[in-house]
Amino acid sequence: MKTDSISITDQPIDYAVLTEQVRSHECGAVVLFMGTVREMTAGKQTVALDYEAYPEMADQMLQQLIDETRDQWDVHGIAIEHRVGHLTLGEISVAIAVSSAHRKEAFEAGRFLIDRLKEIVPIWKKENWSDGTTEWEHPGIKTE
C-alpha cells in the first residue's frame, strides 16, 4: 500500500505530479478525475469561481474519505488535491488520482471519492457570473 496524499492549495494543480504519486508497478490501472471550471450552467455564463475552504477540517474530512474508500476497495494509492482562491474558466479545481491492480477498483473508488468529497468536505464555491453578480453555491439554499 502506498502512502496517500491530500492537500488544499492556492496554487495551480499539477495533475501529472499528482498522478505520478499513485503510479506503481504493482498496479495495472490508474484513474485520474479532474474537476474544471465550466463556463455555462443552466444557461448562465460563469467568468470565474472563488473557492474557500475550512482547511483544518477539510484535511480531516479528506482523510476520512480515504479511510472510507479503503474500507470498500482494495486500492493501491490515493492522491487528492483541491484548489482554493480565484479560478478562471478551464482551470482545475480538484484532482483525484487512484491506482489499483485492476481497473474496476480504481474507477469505482475514484467515483466514490469525488461524490463523497462534494458531500462532506468543507469547501465552497462562489459563482462570478458574466452579468457582474456573484452567488455562493450552497446546495439546498436559494440565495436570491
Place this chain on the structure above:
Amino acid sequence: MTAQQIQVRLFARARELADSDLISVQVGAGTTVARLRQAIAEQYPSLQPLSGQLLIAVDNAYAGEEQLLTEAQEVACFPPVSGG
C-alpha cells in the same frame, strides 16, 4: 447557570452575511449544538437567510444536535458545502 461565550468560525456565505470570520455567541453552561444554533439565530439576525441550513462542526468534525459544547472546543458554522 453560568453564561459562556463560544467563539464560532464562519465560512462562505455565513462569513459574508455576518461580515466577520469569527463571532462570539453567548450561551448558558452545558449548552448543546441545538441551543448554540438557536443562540446564533437570536444574536446574529444577519444570518437569517441561512437559517435552518447551517451546519455546525466541533473540533473539525460534524456535530450532532445533542452534542455538548465547551469554550475549549473549536466551533465552526457554515452553509452546505459545494466543493469539487
